Each structure stands twice: as C-alpha cells, then as structure tokens.
Amino acid sequence: MVLQLRKRGIQRIILGGMLANMCVESHMRHLIEEGFEVAVVRDATAGPRHPVWGDGYQAAIINYRFFAHALLSTDEVLDRMH
Template sequence: MTDAAYQADRTALLIVDPYNDFMSEGGKLYEAIKPTADQSGLFDNLRQIIPAVRASGVKVFIVPHHHADPHGHDYDGWQHLNMFMEQGRGYKAFEAGSWGGEFHPEFGPQPGDVVVKEHWSQNGFANTDLDFLLKQHGIQKVVLVGLVANSCIEATGRYAMEIGYHVTLIPDATAAFNEEGMAAAKTNAPFYAHAILSTEEFLKVLPKQ
C-alpha cells in the first residue's frame, strides 16, 4: 500500500514514546524490545527518517506515555488497570525525574517539534491534546513510528483513522516485546492504515524543499 501525495504542511510524523527506557541501552524496557528492534532495523531506520522529515518541512510530533510516579501512586483508587499498567507498577517505566523517563537524545524532541500531552495507556489521542494540536497545524496525514507496534502505534493509528486522518505506518521503524506482537501488528495494519511503507519507500515520497 502506498500514497505518494505527502504535502509538508499537511503531514506530521508521530514519534511514539521515544524514551530512554525504550530506546537506550540500560533502559528498563530496552532489552525487551531489542530483539524485534534489531530485526526490523528500528534504530537505524529512525536515524534516516527523522532528519529527512525535518529537512522536508514535515512537522514532528512527540507522542509520549505517562511518566510513572516515583512513589508508585499512579493508579491508586483505579478500578480497571490493563496488563501493561499492572506490570509497570513494579518497575516504573518512564519514571518522572529519572534518566529512563527522559527523551532519547536522537529520537526525542528538537526545537520546533510539538510535544503532546502524555497518554495513560496506549492511544495517543485518548485524554490528550493530540487531535487539537494536529488540527491547529492543519495536519491531514499522520505517519507513525516508534513503540510499541501492536499497542501504542496500533491504538493511535486506529483512532486517527476513525476520526478522519490519513494514516501511514512504517513497520520497519517500530518494534514490539516479541515476534508475536510484530506479527499481530502486521496482520491488523491493513484494517486501518491507508499506506504501509518501508523506510526506503517513505523517504522516496517525502516532499522536497
């Protein structure tokens, strides 16, 4: 699936959860995603995509997960925690004030990028200002990269499609906690993505300034 019409002023790259805990050696979740990240080429591909996107004039949006409370009180009184929330209570991924909760120096925000309010679970639109900010910038097409392929990437992409955005996925710029997660993401992608491109294919259709 392809779509070559990407206008710089109508397109946004959404980088989902570019935290040290995911993307830096020593991060709490780095070893968990590393096998599929190595297989997909996540890190090398992001190193191609992100600079090329900025050079093209396409806007970069950072879509971050909620920072864990250092004292572990994030979900006090909550009735319905999902599996990731339950597991995360112990190791406090993306802990506020920690190195792991900082953005990766290469893949995180740069001057001129838009940093969205934090999402609590998987969908970057749920209880955040992502839709509002995209509309304010005149964005019609969103391109998704980052983590995790079968959770935050998929949930954000599905919702974007539902509310009228054109959705592009770059599967070799994502990773998951296991191969099954990557397979699930691949199976589900055609149901909501308007375009599914490799890094090489996407770089060819980026607008030129």
C-alpha cells in the same frame, strides 16, 4: 493531539514506534477514527515476542494492513516525501 494537528492543518500522519500492537496501533486507530490519513512505517516499528502468546509485531502488521492507509518501509516514506 488531534486539536493541535487540526490547528496546523495536518491531515496525513506517519507513525512508527516501540510497541506495534499497543501504542502504535492505538494511536493509528484513534487518528483514523478522527479522519486522518495514517501510514505506518513497518521497519520503524517494533513489537514484543512471547514464547507462548506469539509475535506481537506480526499481529500488528496484519492489523495495519486492514486499517492503515499505507504500510511502508522507511525508504518508501523518504521517497514519497521528496
């Protein structure tokens, strides 16, 4: 994926997805390590909740605030794309 993004000159990535604390976070960290600027769309991302282990979505949102270049809503992303 990184090779294809670089071939196309893409440097900024917008992420969303089903498993905030697993897939989305893993891709975010990898892309940041590779030098991409990554924004996560908080209302286009979901996560699991478990009665004992807690809220995976909220845990991921906290991590995104530390790592992602931006944590935005869908409306904010659309506004910035115009």
